[in-house]
Amino acid sequence: MDITEFYETFFEEAEELLGDMERHLLELDVDDPDPEQLNAIFRAAHSIKGGAGTFGFLVLQETTHILENLLDHTRRGELTLRRDIVDTFLEAKDMLHDQLDAYRNSAEPDPEAFERICAILKQLALDELGKSMGGEGAAASSAPAAAKPEPEPEPEPVREEDTASADGEAGEGALCVALLDVNDKDRSLLVEELGQLGKILDQRGDAKRYEVILESGVSTDDIEAVMCFVIEPEQIQISSVGAPPATTEPAAAKTAPVAAKKEETPPPAEKQAVSTAPAPAEQAKSAADKPAKPPAKAQGTKNKAGGESSLRVPVDKVDQIINLVGELIITQSMLDQTASEFDGVTHSALHNGLNLLQRNARDLQEAVMSIRMMPMDYVFSRFPRLVRDLAAKLDKDVELVTEGKSTELDKSLIERIIDPLTHLVRNSLDHGIESPDKREAAGKPRTGKLTLSAQHQGGNILIEVIDDGAGLNRKKLLAKAESNGLAVSDSMSDDEVWQLIFAPGFSTAEKVSDVSGRGVGMDVVKRNIQSMGGHVEIVSREGQGTTTRIVLPLTLAILDGMSIKVGDEVFILPLGAVLESLQPNEDDLYSMAGNDLLLKVRDEYLPVIALHQVLDVQNARTKLTECIVVIVQGEGRRYALVVDDLVGQQQVVVKNLETNYRKVPGISAATILGDGSVALILDIADLHRLSRRKAPRRNNDHQPQLVQEVLPS
């Protein structure tokens, strides 16, 4: 089997693990760290290291190894956390991410960066650990040292881990630490280190095998951990010399909470089977602080600890299922239509069966759609770091609050919302939230508050970025817009003024920083969100803050539509764009410039666009008062769309037209109706543009020409 097949799995998993690690690091309370969190961080590092080793990503393995050792000491309380240590860990995590990316692109990671981070971590290890080992070493091991008889470690590193995990604790007694193939320089360093850990009784041997007899209360794990900063784990063999017989209860001896899991350490042969319930195995392994290479398969198939079993499936497989289910729904409604012609009494069994089929098909569709759904946490989880870093850079105090993390959204949308949201958060931090001094002067708490929230609202998801900063400055915006040559007036409503910031090249920042202020952002944000079928709103009050509200559809694959009829053709209107429908009165229709029509709806004059004219539909009703107008809204424009009839509401499966054809003006996509025919889904905003493009032509020539050239899209 080709191991490269598993690379992708590893990369994905490692990325997730790094994400976990970062999250925990950020949440960590430096003064009173939660042992569970420390364990989680450690486990993440450990798993990555294991995988990296398996796949031969040496640099990655090495880096994680050093980090892991440090984390392990932290976990055991031998290394006291400080904010700068957490920063170093975070930096190391970033470095791991870079290395991962390099491997993903089939490149070797930057060796200089690697050297640097290793040096930093090693230094940290020597500084902090040397101190604590010397000073607190005894305390660390002062727990009832119920040592087990130390069996001869097996030479295989894989095994070593397991044996060690079962008896990681050495008792008060002499240990024989054998250093294999260690050069003189490292050896003297190591012996010195060992000297700090305990009392060296004897030392002998040569470069090939150098034995140090050590009397120490420190566990073999710790000894190894310290030495692993300098040499490879395979180069160390530790055995006890005449250790006093001890109890066989390792759990009691452990200070770390993971200890309880130790007994559950499976024999290596069972590793594979255990991977369905990875947590105990994982923890047991972490208890054994041996940087040995874990069995490849157990590592590769392992889920992150947490006990939930999940399956990793390529997205296109899921998409295929969704497509197939869509087909099933269509087939089902075709059957329904055919069956409706049969008599209900004589064919009751058929009808019952079909009803059942319909229900099952809908349930199936819902279940399948939910596969693609991902919690917003996937997006939100990357912001604590961003906010922390940015706040530090800008010298601001910012507290980030996230709400509605479990709100689910289609995966394709989740991925596309990250960039716009990042931009909004940056904006809020840079422009919105003021510096602590300014805030204090304004009578606000020094710490600014940035809230990210997600919630369902009907068939949409509502994502909000709320800051309690200075808010948008109406005057400044208007002045800026004017100097940019935009048409503005003082009588514009606040909403209209806020919309100005979405104009291309618009920035109110007095100076351009590397955070934001180049003015290329907000229009991109708006475009991105519109391309996802959503829209952005801003609510702002000067001095109190700004709320940016993003409304997105839950999924792109299924659309709530209203089917309408014009002539003999059926079209689908996105239900989200439909405000109301009515039959117009002659009195409410006004003409403008001879050709344009306006419809008065509740004191508002709306332009009238006849669908049959825009799309050249034959045999459509031409008398407006016999038609139905649907009031629609798209990209902020509202107009009255003239159609012949409303057919009904239905959920439709969205099919891309561009797969085999091209973008069609006024049309966003296509779908397949119950009778198997194709219906086109109208693009409300584009229809408006199309109508305006066609308008001059209609003036010259009422005959709809056979359009030879294709309209520019």
Added chain:
Amino acid sequence: MTAVSQANNQLQQVSAAAIDTQSSEFLVFSLGEEEYAVDILKVQEIRGYENVTRIANAPDFIKGVTNLRGVIVPIVDLRIKFHLDKVEYGGQTVVIVVNVAERVVGIVVDGVSDVMTLSPDQIKPAPEFGVALSSDYLSGLGSLDDRMLVLVDIDKLLTSEEMALVDRTAK
């Protein structure tokens, strides 16, 4: 519909037959009185002309889109494109579904007659004229006894700018 099933049968027979590496096989179809042929390896299937949804503001030879087992496929009427006088849709009207440039496109023709094997010496170069059909879109002329087959380079034809099937800007 009989024409369709006949043609499909022929397709199957051909694929079962031994393939001569030197010569290539072509699906012969008729447009009015003229006979055309396309490389059989480009042909996915043959079906009847039905249920085509019109696309507004598209060139007249693009008849619209249809549902091919859940895939939305554009339908092009080559008779209109080649300016044939008589364009009728009936039981004999056939859609040849072809695979070009990773796309699926249906082309409307008057009928599918047979599958021909042409050896290289039976294929003559296309002449350098052609107003309705530029010789760019021809891979040659096939001569078979007294018949002349216009060998259409369906890839080039359907992806060409003037067919407006492919969105250049989107590509």
